[in-house]
Amino acid sequence: MLRYTIKRILLMPVLLLIVALLIYLLLNLNGADPLQNMLPQEYTQEQYDALAAKYGLDKPILVQYFNWIKGILHGDLGISYKTRGPVGDDVFYRIPISLKVALITTAIMLLIGLPVGVMCAVKQYTAFDDITNVVSKFLGAVPSFWLGLMLMIWFSVGLGWFPTYGIKEGARSYVLPIFTLLLPFLAQFIRQVRSAMLDCIRQDYVRTARSKGASERRVIFHEALKNAMLPIITFAGGCFASMIGGAVTVEKLFAIPGIGYKVVEAINTRDIPTMLACVMFLSILTIVVQLLIDLSYAFIDPRVRSTFVSVKKKKKAPAKAEEVKAA
Amino acid sequence: MSEKLLEIKDLSVRYTTDGVISRAVNHLNLDLDKGEVLGLVGETGAGKTTTALTILRLLPKYTSEVDGEVFFEGKDILKLSEKEVRDIRGQKISMIFQDPMTSLNPVYTVGEQIADVIRFHNDNMSKAAVEARVDEMLKLVGIPPQRKTEFPHQFSGGMKQRVMIAIALACNPELLIADEPTTALDVTIQAQVIKMMRNLQKELNTAVILITHDLGIVANFCDKVAIMYGGEIVESGTLEEVFDKSTIHHPYTIGLFGSLPNITERTSRLTPIMGLTPHPSELPEGCKFHPRCPQCMEVCKTGDNPPKIDNGGTHVIQCHLYAEKEA
Amino acid sequence: MSKTKAPRLKKNSQAAEVWQSLIHRPAAVIAMIGCAIILFLAIFADVIVPYDVAIRQSGKIKLLAPMTTDIYGKLHLLGTDNLGRDITARVIHGARTAMEIGLLSSIISLVISTILACLCAMLGGWVDNIIMRIVDVISCVPGMVVALAICAALGNGIPQLLVALTISSLPMHIKMIRSVALTVAKKDFVESAVALGANPWYIMVKHLVPNLASVILINGTAQVSINIMQGATLGFIGLGVKAPTPEWGTMLANGLSYTMKNQYMVYIPGIVLCLAALSINTLGDCLRDALDPQLKGKA
Numbered sequence: 026m027l028r029y030t031i032k033r034i035l036l037m038p039v040l041l042l043i044v045a046l047l048i049y050l051l052l053n054l055n056g057a058d059p060l061q062n063m064l065p066q067e068y069t070q071e072q073y074d075a076l077a078a079k080y081g082l083d084k085p086i087l088v089q090y091f092n093w094i095k096g097i098l099h100g101d102l103g104i105s106y107k108t109r110g111p112v113g114d115d116v117f118y119r120i121p122i123s124l125k126v127a128l129i130t131t132a133i134m135l136l137i138g139l140p141v142g143v144m145c146a147v148k149q150y151t152a153f154d155d156i157t158n159v160v161s162k163f164l165g166a167v168p169s170f171w172l173g174l175m176l177m178i179w180f181s182v183g184l185g186w187f188p189t190y191g192i193k194e195g196a197r198s199y200v201l202p203i204f205t206l207l208l209p210f211l212a213q214f215i216r217q218v219r220s221a222m223l224d225c226i227r228q229d230y231v232r233t234a235r236s237k238g239a240s241e242r243r244v245i246f247h248e249a250l251k252n253a254m255l256p257i258i259t260f261a262g263g264c265f266a267s268m269i270g271g272a273v274t275v276e277k278l279f280a281i282p283g284i285g286y287k288v289v290e291a292i293n294t295r296d297i298p299t300m301l302a303c304v305m306f307l308s309i310l311t312i313v314v315q316l317l318i319d320l321s322y323a324f325i326d327p328r329v330r331s332t333f334v335s336v337k338k339k340k341k342a343p344a345k346a347e348e349v350k351a352a
Numbered sequence: 353m354s355e356k357l358l359e360i361k362d363l364s365v366r367y368t369t370d371g372v373i374s375r376a377v378n379h380l381n382l383d384l385d386k387g388e389v390l391g392l393v394g395e396t397g398a399g400k401t402t403t404a405l406t407i408l409r410l411l412p413k414y415t416s417e418v419d420g421e422v423f424f425e426g427k428d429i430l431k432l433s434e435k436e437v438r439d440i441r442g443q444k445i446s447m448i449f450q451d452p453m454t455s456l457n458p459v460y461t462v463g464e465q466i467a468d469v470i471r472f473h474n475d476n477m478s479k480a481a482v483e484a485r486v487d488e489m490l491k492l493v494g495i496p497p498q499r500k501t502e503f504p505h506q507f508s509g510g511m512k513q514r515v516m517i518a519i520a521l522a523c524n525p526e527l528l529i530a531d532e533p534t535t536a537l538d539v540t541i542q543a544q545v546i547k548m549m550r551n552l553q554k555e556l557n558t559a560v561i562l563i564t565h566d567l568g569i570v571a572n573f574c575d576k577v578a579i580m581y582g583g584e585i586v587e588s589g590t591l592e593e594v595f596d597k598s599t600i601h602h603p604y605t606i607g608l609f610g611s612l613p614n615i616t617e618r619t620s621r622l623t624p625i626m627g628l629t630p631h632p633s634e635l636p637e638g639c640k641f642h643p644r645c646p647q648c649m650e651v652c653k654t655g656d657n658p659p660k661i662d663n664g665g666t667h668v669i670q671c672h673l674y675a676e677k678e679a
Numbered sequence: 680m681s682k683t684k685a686p687r688l689k690k691n692s693q694a695a696e697v698w699q700s701l702i703h704r705p706a707a708v709i710a711m712i713g714c715a716i717i718l719f720l721a722i723f724a725d726v727i728v729p730y731d732v733a734i735r736q737s738g739k740i741k742l743l744a745p746m747t748t749d750i751y752g753k754l755h756l757l758g759t760d761n762l763g764r765d766i767t768a769r770v771i772h773g774a775r776t777a778m779e780i781g782l783l784s785s786i787i788s789l790v791i792s793t794i795l796a797c798l799c800a801m802l803g804g805w806v807d808n809i810i811m812r813i814v815d816v817i818s819c820v821p822g823m824v825v826a827l828a829i830c831a832a833l834g835n836g837i838p839q840l841l842v843a844l845t846i847s848s849l850p851m852h853i854k855m856i857r858s859v860a861l862t863v864a865k866k867d868f869v870e871s872a873v874a875l876g877a878n879p880w881y882i883m884v885k886h887l888v889p890n891l892a893s894v895i896l897i898n899g900t901a902q903v904s905i906n907i908m909q910g911a912t913l914g915f916i917g918l919g920v921k922a923p924t925p926e927w928g929t930m931l932a933n934g935l936s937y938t939m940k941n942q943y944m945v946y947i948p949g950i951v952l953c954l955a956a957l958s959i960n961t962l963g964d965c966l967r968d969a970l971d972p973q974l975k976g977k978a
Contacts, residue, residue, distance in 0.1 A: 044816060
């Protein structure tokens with residue numbers, strides 16, 4: 026298992042470099058020149074060349090790419106085309122903000138979603154289940170940017186309870202963004218927990234547990250929930266990852282200086298170094314979350330665990346693990 | 353005669369799925385003495401499993417409807433509180449299910465799953481005593497006790513069924529319900545498991561309801577036989593009475609025996625029962641068997657169930673054929 | 680109880696059965712009506728109101744509230760926007776844009792991923808390896824960011840948006856369909872076909888795809904609404920369709936500066952988006968229940 030983990034971690038830089046190369050190629054695809062945004066309205070060829078040389082843009086794309094890699098190895102993420110300051114400072118200022126929002130949102134999602142989802146599954150065919158179902162269906166259909174806008178109109182503009190934008194007012198300024206981010210994910214999460222639990226409640230081993238005289242509580246929490254945790258963890262992990270990358274609209278709407286906001290800004294201004302830094306961060310996060318999800322599988326499910334053990338004997342074990350998951 | 357261990361009186365079970373009503377069990381009567389082995393025989397969909405689940409009150413809560421009485425040691429199980437039923441499950445009545453592959457919880461060790469049932473019913477038992485009992489049970493079913501730390505997926509089908517039997521017998525129940533315990537197993541393993549169950553039954557003097565469609569197993573194991581068709585018992589009696597070819601039988605029973613190869617008589621082909629088992633939602637009027645009955649008469653097609661004919665001793669047949677002859 | 684119902688014969692096809700099961704659910708019927716309305720608007724947009732009305736700008740009739748009549752005596756049911764364009768017409772033509780984006784991108788993505796996933800499952804080996812490694816690379820960037828980057832690289836416009844949404848949704852579909860295809864490929868009927876010497880394409884079309892149909896359909900329906908949302912999100916950010924094209928997300932972004940006085944400009948497109956997504960999602964859920972009775976509440 027340790028070997029597997031190490032292998033995955035060693036594979037990470039390779040993946041990241043490929044992603045970075047793709048981003049490089051992609052953003053150079055339509056020939057838009059980032060220098061145009063940086064120069065004054067009228068400029069001379071000399072000014073242009075000087076600027077190009079300063080940012081290393083006079084060299085072919087691949088050379089630029091390798092120079093970027095070289096910089097990274099020295100801990101240098103490059104100079105932003107837009108702010109003209111080091112990319113690293115900007116991005117590292119934003120990462121904690123994004124992480125904070127995503128972590129709090131995920132925590133709330135788990136705290137509310139797990140009990141409500143389990144309740145729905147246990148109380149299937151009751152009013153509680155039906156109402157939750159309808160509410161989550163509606164919430165799941167609301168685009169987050171519109172939801173944010175509505176919340177802003179009602180609670181910030183209308184009632185004045187929360188600031189409309191920025192993070193200057195401490196905790197209060199995070200309430201609406203987190204709420205906006207939370208609701209659509211929560212809606213989906215509840216449905217996911219419910220269906221995972223329903224699947225497990227119907228299994229034969231749950232009937233066996235009942236036939237042994239287990240209390241209903243034990244049947245739900247001991248027998249069913251542990252098995253249902255696999256899809257639930259996968260989904261929650263995915264939610265966390267996309268809360269950081271997908272918070273673009275929410276961050277933009279509430280002017281939260283997070284990574285998602287920065288990505289949009291960088292894309293719009295062709296600020297390749299900033300864009301790369303952001304994407305690198307998001308990719309690392311996604312890969313790590315995925316790895317944690319896979320490891321949690323092994324932790325929970327002995328069948329997956331045993332496929333890890335056989336890694337030493339057979340090299341095809343990861344494929345096997347996937348099959349077990351699929352089944 | 354002393355008090356019966358189990359007495360089922362006029363039991364009916366109906367399922368409702370999507371507005372379709374399935375009458376799985378219809379006015380069923382059964383009784384069983386201590387230490388007796390009853391074979392419940394019938395095709396798939398005859399209501400055998402439903403009957404078994406009703407005895408343990410394991411039917412799905414919202415989609416099933418039960419009428420009648422199930423007396424166990426003088427108490428009507430259907431009227432007990434949830435808590436009282438739980439005390440019976442696993443301790444007084446336990447059950448072995450059809451598919452050992454799915455009946456054990458994949459995320460807990462075999463030992464834990466056996467220990468569970470012991471702990472549920474013996475609150476004050478020390479940890480060491482529980483473990484000792486687990487070892488004892490594993491030895492009883494022929495599994496080395498060291499293997500209790502393994503997970504179900506590390507066991508073969510026959511071994512899993514042995515574990516199920518260990519779980520079922522761990523609290524010395526008065527009644528063991530075995531729902532097609534060998535159907536999912538290889539033929540050679542079947543023989544082993546049945547032989548083991550037979551020995552354990554004699555040793556522990558547990559009453560057994562053996563649900564099966566294998567007449568060979570019935571002949572091997574049972575004291576009494578009940579043949580089920582369309583949610584009713586069409587013929588019942590001692591093993592000798594039902595298997596006695598010289599006396600009268602229900603046409604369905606004759607059909608069942610006709611479907612078996614016979615070594616002593618050289619016939620070119622088996623005699624199958626024509627047609628298919630009716631779905632419990634589409635049971636015919638009159639005698640449930642009449643559309644497939646080779647000796648069907650006009651009276652069979654309408655009205656209520658055929659009369660129950662007492663053929664001496666405990667042998668009862670529910671058929672118009674012999675009512676006519678008697679009259 | 681008399682049983683007059685005819686015995687249940689497996690005469691009708693699966694499609695008919697699914698249809699039967701759908702029209703007996705009120706939620707499904709409402710969802711189908713909703714989807715039908717969106718489709719109707721999308722197909723007959725030009726018949727209902729000329730495209731010209733949706734993009735014609737006029738300073739004289741800008742920012743009219745819903746249900747007002749302009750100086751030319753024309754009634755604007757949902758009002759006009761900041762450039763004097765009729766919002767009703769923009770909503771109707773926006774339905775066409777949304778459908779083009781949502782439906783087309785989902786279909787393209789599903790067709791490609793079905794083919795690739797089947798290839799993976801059938802051939803295995805290096806084909807499977809290469810495809811899955813590419814999937815790994817794409818899926819280590821969040822889907823939204825992939826779409827953003829592609830949109831930025833290719834510029835604004837519906838075809839560009841289609842490419843972006845297709846690529847960003849491919850990895851998930853390939854993984855999902857492949858896992859089902861792998862289990863189907865191991866089934867006896869496929870192995871017997873292989874043993875009988877059928878060629879891989881034949882097996883794929885005849886055996887694999889029909890058995891994947893329900894997974895594809897369920898995922899596809901969900902993807903339609905996801906892609907409409909993503910398209911709107913991109914439009915909202917300013918990377919989606921080209922400027923005058925009526926699109927719900929861009930309409931919302933437009934209204935952003937007018938949230939104080941002209942709130943209808945953000946209410947209307949938002950509500951339309953919600954209703955569209957709700958109808959499609961509900962239809963998808965009902966389809967899933969109908970196609971896969973296992974998932975339905977049997978408890």
